[in-house]
Amino acid sequence: MSAPTASAAPIRSRRRSALGWAALCAGLLLAALIGGTLVYGGYTQRAIFDPDSAGPDGTRAVVRVLERQGVTVTIARDRAAAERALADGDATLVLRDAPMLSDDALRELTDRAQHVVLVEPRSRALEVLLDGSALGGFSPDASATPECTVAAASNAGTARVGELLRPGDGVQGCYPVDGEFGLLQSEGTDGRTVTALDGLSVLTNTALPVDGNAALALGVLGQTDRLVWYVPALSDADQNTAAPTLGDLTPAWVTPAMLLLLTAALAAAIWRGRRFGPLVAERLPVTVRATETTEGRARLYASSKDAAHALDELRRAARARLGRLLGLTARTSPHEVADAVAQRLGADRARVRGILVDDLPRTDRELVAAADRLRDLEESVRAAVRTEGTTR
Template identity: 50%
Template sequence: MTASPPSALADAPPRPSDAAQPLIPSAAGRRRGGRVAAWIAIGAGILVAALLGVSLFGGQPWAKKAPLDPESAAPDGARAIVQLLEQHGVRVDVVRDTQSALDALHATAATLAMPDSPYLSDARLRAVADAAADAVVIDPRARSLRTLFHDSRPAGFATGALAPACDLPAANRAGVISVAAIAVPGDGVSVCYPSGDAAALLRVDRASGPLSALDGKSLLANEHLAEHGNAALAMNLLGTRATLVWFMPSIDDSDLSAPPTLGSLTPEWVSPVIVLLLVAGVAAGIWRGRRFGPLVEENLPVTVRIGETAAGRARLYARSGDAGHALAQLRHGARGRLARLLGLPPSASAASVADAVAARLGADPRMVHAILIDTVPAGDRDLARLAADLRDLEDAVHAAVRPEGTTNERH
């Protein structure tokens, strides 16, 4: 073999492995980099949102304040009446546990504003009410009406505005009010703003001072305070003394055996952080919730019958006119079958198979080599003749190996 001249080697194009790598990143690399940068941006945004939530809400209670809470500016809160009382010189002390309420009431003759709370037992509710000079139950329920107002009971709701229709100066000065819940009075309970057998204001005279009950949600709440004479009645009942103790019982102050809730056991900053993380997660899902790139086609395997494959190859060989290649395939199959008949290993060479066939038949090795290896067909006629010789050679070997049968094992 003649070596190539040096000039030809020098002018040969470089191989792909020797070519310089492109300096510009591929499109796939850019897409991967863009996805990584996007997820980094999402993580940074979530972290910033969490830190912002902690800074905004870390020092504030996240849970919604209870209705009639004196520090709540919500529609159902009572911050407006507290501000009115303070503008008229009444000091409002907001307490949220029983001991603080008792201490404030024992320190001075004060008015008590208190809702009926499921966190307090009957004995504790009565003890706090008895410690006040004047007391107003601003959210009476069946338990407080029964315990503090001589077995009074709820009677549903009134419709429209109610007039005082009593001799109580505080009610007469206020005039008509809009109130919802009413109650049927028990023995020894005086009433104002009657509606049938029930009334909106119940009152019990005690030695220490009066004890009143009214529906504060429809009278004292911020959204209803400006209706009719609601604000005037609230001022007349709650502003009779220089100090008003507004008691809002909490679950932490309960004297009952109720288990604490999950909200009372977790820090105040947990809820806003969880909400912000959920919002950030939903936003990220909406932003990135799409397909990454176009659909990819997948080449699925196709099952073809052996007969179709053989026929297809035969048509290709016939169309190409390559008799030598067709004969090579016929010889390869024949040598494999002859090797199995003679007990030769699969790795046996073509010459070894030809020698074994000649030895078995006692034939001229040159003739067997010509049929199995050497002869090159000049055309289709030679191909047909050599194919017949291969078939006859196989039949002869088969008859020599298994003389009792004549079945042809060729496949």
């Protein structure tokens, strides 16, 4: 009966191991499927102002409202798609900040649209498209009245402003706050307009229901039957514009300075790393006698003329021995050891503390005298303990 039982145990062990590996592989496969579904199954992290984003900083709500009003919204996620959508020239272009586009590319793209709306105005776009306008201050969560003749602003009434703008020549400002404006608009002789406003305070899903933001958004974005919402991509940069290299961005003196530092480091390594002779082979482990160690430490203390340090070493060893003699723990402080010694010998506590803790020798002669007193004190304690332990 014992043989079958012994043979069945390894089989059960192998079976449990196989089941464990199978469970691990199944778990890894399930994790891979879930990760692949999240990455390639249609989920995409949307950026701020993205017209497909339903998050707080997205703009899907205003897009849906425009579509219900009969406006055809085209989302262009690269420059080529935006140019194709603007081919007819009768659409409104919504433009975020596009630092990858050059000034000429920015003008060429916006010239294809009937109206341009800058929802994330930056200094360069304001300078190029709004006749020298510039960024101003910031007025968080403030409501302002239009006080201008722009139809979209006057019809909307009070709206929220955030980032403020300073108008250039011929540019009209709306929603004034301390001499700066929450909306700028310039209008050409052909009726073409360029409008700039802080989209984060007006167009996002969170800000749209506040005050007259919804009416302002519809008035600015719904000027034509077609709206092209351009989402810039990194690949939209001009092909003939090469990105500056690290050498182009660094000052001219950096390269010579780095070469000089490398040369100095190499010279220092050679200087400090040279060998002063052949290596000496020595068999390990090396046995060093205790007397040699003691004499070596004594020579070091004598050469450094540190009598106090030498006496501290003697005291530390003597206190350890005295503690064991008196039955004290290893954590007993030096003063408590001195007090216990004084109590056992019936001696003056201050004198015993001076021998074990406080006295500081300044010369070798004082060090020898202190060592003698320390030895005599230890011998007295040994004699007292030995006398107490004698049976009568």
